[in-house]
Amino acid sequence: MIIQFKKPVNNQILEELKTKFAQIPKQVLVIDNHMAVIDLDHFDFSDQESSAIDEVITKTPTYVLGSRLFHPEDTIIKLPHSEIGGNTFTMMAGPCSVESEEHIKRMAMVAREGGATLLRGGAFKPRTTPYSFQGLGEEGLRFMREAADELGMDVITEIMDETHVPMAAKYTDVIQIGARNMQNFSLLKAVGKTQIPVALKRGLAGTIDDLLNAAEYIASGGNHNIMLIERGIRTFDNKYTRNTFDLAAVPVLQKLTHYPIIVDPSHAVGAWDLVAPMAYAGTASGASGMIVEIHDDPAHAFSDGAQSLKPDTYLTMTKHVFALKQLMDSWED
Amino acid sequence: MIIQFKKPVNNQILEELKTKFAQIPKQVLVIDNHMAVIDLDHFDFSDQESSAIDEVITKTPTYVLGSRLFHPEDTIIKLPHSEIGGNTFTMMAGPCSVESEEHIKRMAMVAREGGATLLRGGAFKPRTTPYSFQGLGEEGLRFMREAADELGMDVITEIMDETHVPMAAKYTDVIQIGARNMQNFSLLKAVGKTQIPVALKRGLAGTIDDLLNAAEYIASGGNHNIMLIERGIRTFDNKYTRNTFDLAAVPVLQKLTHYPIIVDPSHAVGAWDLVAPMAYAGTASGASGMIVEIHDDPAHAFSDGAQSLKPDTYLTMTKHVFALKQLMDSWED
Amino acid sequence: MIIQFKKPVNNQILEELKTKFAQIPKQVLVIDNHMAVIDLDHFDFSDQESSAIDEVITKTPTYVLGSRLFHPEDTIIKLPHSEIGGNTFTMMAGPCSVESEEHIKRMAMVAREGGATLLRGGAFKPRTTPYSFQGLGEEGLRFMREAADELGMDVITEIMDETHVPMAAKYTDVIQIGARNMQNFSLLKAVGKTQIPVALKRGLAGTIDDLLNAAEYIASGGNHNIMLIERGIRTFDNKYTRNTFDLAAVPVLQKLTHYPIIVDPSHAVGAWDLVAPMAYAGTASGASGMIVEIHDDPAHAFSDGAQSLKPDTYLTMTKHVFALKQLMDSWED
Amino acid sequence: MIIQFKKPVNNQILEELKTKFAQIPKQVLVIDNHMAVIDLDHFDFSDQESSAIDEVITKTPTYVLGSRLFHPEDTIIKLPHSEIGGNTFTMMAGPCSVESEEHIKRMAMVAREGGATLLRGGAFKPRTTPYSFQGLGEEGLRFMREAADELGMDVITEIMDETHVPMAAKYTDVIQIGARNMQNFSLLKAVGKTQIPVALKRGLAGTIDDLLNAAEYIASGGNHNIMLIERGIRTFDNKYTRNTFDLAAVPVLQKLTHYPIIVDPSHAVGAWDLVAPMAYAGTASGASGMIVEIHDDPAHAFSDGAQSLKPDTYLTMTKHVFALKQLMDSWED
Incomplete structure (x- = not known):
């Protein structure tokens, strides 16, 4: 009720x-x-x-705090250098993994040039196999924080368990919770006890309701600074794309919840040459922002090289993305 | 080879x-x-x-005729009043079912006003249960042909088996093959023996390769006037949308095949208020055209009322769609 | 009502x-x-x-004729040499394709030895690509009929469109409708006008309700001799099995409908060494029968060699299947 | 290599x-x-x-430690009162949640009577929404331990994050990792540092390879006491069953890995009247054991009442399961 x-x-x-x-x-x-x-x-x-x-x-969904019924206005998340939600369109970019102090700084400059106000990068990497590169850990966070600070950017980075929360509090502006942890309820509860903004990714088998209920774990702990990321779901067809980008989730979620909805075309498709068209589609779907992976040498990236945009492609893409957003802003309805 | x-x-x-x-x-x-x-x-x-x-x-896909390797240039389908493929963007609109002579004429005028050059409408309806309205049959085709002719439009309509082919030859400009018949190989062979353009819809469980192999049945019969329609696939999440609109299929298919790729946001989502954002997303994905359902009284539509756009919404939507396309045409890359 | x-x-x-x-x-x-x-x-x-x-x-499902509410007792299909439904367990076996007169006769003998009373074999093959072997056509049907007659077996074979119905009436005891044609409504209506028993396979994206509604197309035409075949559905995991064998569909369907439920482990898994365990599982799930593919030289089979059982494996498997069924028959509850 | x-x-x-x-x-x-x-x-x-x-x-899968190539013999997990793996069939049963000291003791007696040597029960519950019952915590573990000890049973229970590991070491014989945590890599690493046997459940969108790679996180930490649980995957059809029970995963996994494979029909179907047929099917598929939920008053269960077997049904089911296993043991091939 x-x-x-x-x-x-x-x-x-x-x-x-x-x-x-x-x-x-x-x-x-x-x-x-x-x-x-x-x-x-x-x-x-x-x-x-x-x-x-x-x-x-009296008829309320289980994710009551996240619902428009409880909170009709858009949630706007305010960061030192960015605002997320409402009619703003926020770009977030960076390499999949933080690879070195020098590399993250170089990538931050590219990201910034393309209009990104948040720098993404992973220091703790959730990899399918234990023998893959697992991230630089705290050192990576420090590198990323410095790179962002130098350019007046905010930091978004993934943490993988509740023991990482204090470190996140020290280095990041937005905590990302990855698709595989969407229903890691211990982690959701832990970040719910902070006031650090949380970007919650939809799980590979996560329904819209699952995602909203997972967000409710964070909100019910007292942290209402939540954004949701559509990054593709797992379906029967994964020969040409890693996942199926469910863009209809954007307007569906916007109707149900007041949290900002962000799209992640890089993970959705997993192939760099499909990222730009899907970035345009994601923008046109009405999303409040986008998170993309960039790398200046994808062939030698520590992770996710195949889906990383080279700087040139990224710069062209973001120019077009902002042009689309500008056009859409001119529509009265 | x-x-x-x-x-x-x-x-x-x-x-x-x-x-x-x-x-x-x-x-x-x-x-x-x-x-x-x-x-x-x-x-x-x-x-x-x-x-x-x-x-x-020597390394060729099974759908050799449909592949870019065999035919690098875009296939352009020429109809009396429309051109489909290449850099053109073609709008197709109309009611789900042809309901009456008068109604289809009224809907054709709306469709035309929104920039559609093809009139859609079903005379043979593939319905989940045998007790639902099954379509007006040949009479419906005649009504649609007349409505289109009066406005200088082309007709696209679905046929359900090979016995319908002669009738289709008489009344329609484009034969549509529905999602449930994507692998009805007898029907594919039958339309492959004609030269009537065919719009083949992706099946609910159809992979990209399945769709291209199905098209190959048509092409190997000698009919190369083929367009492919993405209309959503069946996934685990169907509470808020009927299907999952797989927009990444658009650039994937454009890379693999020379046939025009069309999007159908109406069937993909199944809810009218999601059609416009998905139409924008579909346009931004780079599709060569769009097919949408419209109805002036959705609550009393003979079929698919829930996903039909009212005339006003349709006209606003198409205005925006063409504006998006125009913007994208201005991009050099 | x-x-x-x-x-x-x-x-x-x-x-x-x-x-x-x-x-x-x-x-x-x-x-x-x-x-x-x-x-x-x-x-x-x-x-x-x-x-x-x-x-x-008053609350009835759309598939009213197929529902237990309308017809509480099990449907028993009577063929010259077999009975399908109720507490009987019916084995159906044979090669994927009829390859030659001599081969189908040899395979029929193997099938019979393993307890099969129906001989399966395809004369019209629904193949993913048009360049694959499409079946021997009517000649294949004749070979199969002769092979069955010599051994006192019934014939089950697939037809692909309504023009095949008269031929089917001449040569087969059970018409099979394949997974890709589950919602080929023209074909369903055509077989609904006959009294030939129909084995309807669940489509790759067919829900339980879709399957029952498809069967209703046949029943509403007047043909109530229907059996349903679970043969695996399409899911995200198809690396080691072609489809996902949904065995829970067996008890679910038995609760909802009076039609016999048959399992097809061969198509469900697509790999011969998984067929036997899945045949045991299918039997234990309570199915009324089973259809399996056998071949004496799988490596050179015209189609589906990978999933065909060699005679030895088949004979061991059927022995075990009937032993399981016998054990289960001894249970009072 | x-x-x-x-x-x-x-x-x-x-x-x-x-x-x-x-x-x-x-x-x-x-x-x-x-x-x-x-x-x-x-x-x-x-x-x-x-x-x-x-x-x-040289050609080895990424889950090298788990592969049959590395370790050809079946892994046998030895617990004080049970053995899991190889040709043994191990029954594990109990309520979804530990509800009270008295209730878990009563349920343990039922479980034991049906041949279970492990008592299951949840003290930390991964619930979709934060407002559902979250489990009794450590008190629940203590109740379960006592109930098991009185009857000479082993305990299997789920933990949700690495902070639970010391508690698990104190109270349980087998740590269960739930489907939603299958790729919670921090948790996998944490249990990999212990020698406590781990039961890893397949995630809702977990492929066979994902499951084996997740197990590799545990094994690469030095803990080789691993069993894998098939509990249903998420597919497009969830009207009558909560998930799709992928029983072919049993023989597939047995071919690829040496770890014991256990089936969980309760979570796979989510409806008590489907549990018994799926338990029989799971046994016939060749699984090394089974885990099921029981409750004497399902309508008032704290969680998962709908899928819990009443004692009578459970006792009949287990009798049949062991009879099936006995029959299968008599087969020479």
Whole structure:
């Protein structure tokens, strides 16, 4: 049940109701003038209580905090150098892995030149086999932080378990949770206890509802700075593309939730020559931003070389992406 | 094996080789200066033969006629009022089913107003259950033909089996083969014996290779007027969209084949309010055209009401689609 | 709506109701004392009518004729030498393609020795590419018929379009409709007009409901001699098996429908060394029969060699399959 | 590369080679007379080295330690009261969640009566939404341990992150890693550093190779006590079953790896009345064991009630399962 209080909120009644629900016992979550009561469909309000209430919504999805019913306005995530959500379009770029201090700095300059305000790069790499390069660890984070700072960029990077959280707090602006960890509930709970913005990737077998419920683990911990990333799902056809880019997820999610929706064409297709058309398609689908992999020498990249854009291709692509966004901004409907 | 002859082609040598291969026996297909020999990887050419040959390609896909190796240039399909393929962007629109003479005429006017040069509409409907409306049959075809003729439009319509071919020859400009019939090989062979352009839809479980091999059934019969339609595949997530729109298939197919690639956002998503963003995404992916369903009273449509665009939404959408295409045409790369 | 009349049926009332429903107009189907009225949820029966009625079921699936609600007892299909359905377990075996008169006779003897009462074999082959062997056609059917007749076996064979129906009537006991034609509605309607038993295979992307609705196309034409074949569905994992054998479909279908459920381990896995364990699993799942591919020289089979069992393996497997079935028959629950 | 040394192993040469490979540098893993050298395809052995070597296998899968090439014999996991792997068939049963001290004891007795030697039960529950019951935590583990000890059973229970490992070491005999954590590489590495047997469940989108590579994370840490659980994958058809039970994975995995393969029909289907037929099918597929959920009052179970077997059904089912296994043991081939 979601209770929308009249404004200004009658805080005394709100607190009394909170206590009543807690005694049933039911879990209660409050943001501004909205109160969500988990697993409660009916309640007999007193006349006084009713007079303080604007509306009671009884049919709510399980991901109540993430739903538009609970929070109709777009969530805007503010970082030192970027804003994510609403009508802004945010570019995030960088190499798959942080490879060296020098390399990440060079890639950061390319990323920045293409309009990216966030630098991506992995220091902890979730690799399919244990014998692949697993990332530079904390040193990689430090390199990336320095590269970003020099150019006035923000950092987005993946962490793989809750022990990484303190390190993330030190070095990154956005914590990324990878597709394979979408339902690593311990990790979701851990980042939910921080206020660091979280970019949650859709899992390979994650339904739209699964993704929103996973985000709810973060939100229910008190961290509402969440963005969701569509990066392709696993289907029967993976000969020419690594995954199937589910772009309809963008408008679907925008209808259901207030969190910014970001697209990741690099992981969706896994082949560099398909990234640009899918970046255009992702922009046209209405996404609030994009995250792409770039590398100046893909053949020798430590990971994901096949899907990394060379600087030239990236610069052309971003020019077109921003042109598409500009055109779309001119539409009144 | 594909043999590319020097131009002008030495027809005597070409004919001699054809005979030799036929005697092995191997199937031989010739278009212009390209000869495909099925299931042959090696052949000892005489010096004289070699001198007439430009290049021999031995690693060829099973869909040899459809491959860019055999036919590098884009196939352009010419209809009385439309051209499909290459750099053109062709709009096709109309109701799911032909419902009445009057209705199809009204819908044709809307379609035309939005820039469509082809009128779509079903007279034979492949419905999941036998108790649903199965289409008006030949009468429906006649209504659609008249509606199109009045407005100078071409007709695209689905047929469901080989007995429909003569009727199609009479009434339609493009024969559509639906997703559920993508591997109805008897039907593919039947339309392959005509010269009527064929729009082949990707099946719900059709891989890219399956689609190209299905098209090869048509081409090997002698009909090379083929376009391919991406209309969504079946995946694990179908709560909010009927299918998963696989837009990466557009650039993938464009790399592999010379046939025009068309997108069908209506069937891909199955919900009208998702059609416009997916139409934009489809355009941005680089497709050569689009087919969409429209209806002035979706709630009472004979079929597929939920995914049909009302005229207003359709007109706004097409305006935006053509603006996107125009912007993309201005890009040099 | 399903109306179950009291027995003995008051035919006058039944006929009167039929007329009333036809005038609404609603489609009516009657078998024994059950009447299905399509798309009707409510009707005000007179007292006299009510007195002739045992029960009215208003929530019915779209595949009403195929449902257990309409026909609670198992459908038993009677062939000259076999019975399919109920507690019987029927073995069907043979080569993928009929290759020659001599070969099909040799294979029939092997099939028979392993307990098969139906001989399978393809004369019309639905192949992914047009350049693969397409079958011997009518000659193949004749060879198969003769081979079966000599050994007192029944014949099951695939037809690919409605023009094959008269030929099928002449040569086969069971018409098979392949996975790729599961929703070839023209073909389904055509076989629905005959009384020849039909074995309908589940499509690669066919849901349980799709399969039952496809069967309804046959039943609504008047042919109730239907069996359904689970042969694997298309999923993301096809490296080691061609398809994913969905054995839970067996008990699911048995709950929903009265038609016999048959399993096809050969096509499900596509690799001969996995066929036996999957045949055991299929038997243990409770299927009413099995169809398998055998070949004495798989490496030179005209089609599907990789999944064909050699005679020895087949004979061991069938011995075990019948032992499993015998054990299961001894269970009281 | 896998180097199989002659027996008795010439340890001096083995150590010298180990040093040489480490200097390249290449990762080296040794068990008995097998040495795996990661990412090395060719090496020029001296004559002396060659004389100590039996065979060098250069084409190896990425999951080298798990492969039959490296370790041809079945892995047998020995627990205080159970043995898992080889020709044994091991039953594991219990409620989805540990609900109370009294309840888990009652369920343990039922499990034991049905032939289970391992008691299953969850104290940490990976639930789709944060508002569902999350498990009793350490208290639950203690209850389960006591219940098992009283009956001479072993305990298998899921942990969700690396912080749970010390607790698991205290209370459980087998650590289960759930489907959603199959690629939680931090957790895999953590359990790889222990010697506690690990039951790794296949993820919803996990291919056979993904599963084996995930197991390799555990093995490469030094823990070779691994079993793999097939529990259904996510596909397009989930109306009647929660997942698609991929039983062909059993013989496929048995061919590729030496780890025991266990089936979990409860999670595969998600509906109690389908569990028994799928348990029979799983047994017939050749699995080395089974894990099932039981509950005496499914309607009020804290989790997964719909798929839990009542005691009666469970006891009948296990009787049949062991009868099937006994029959199969009598087969010579």
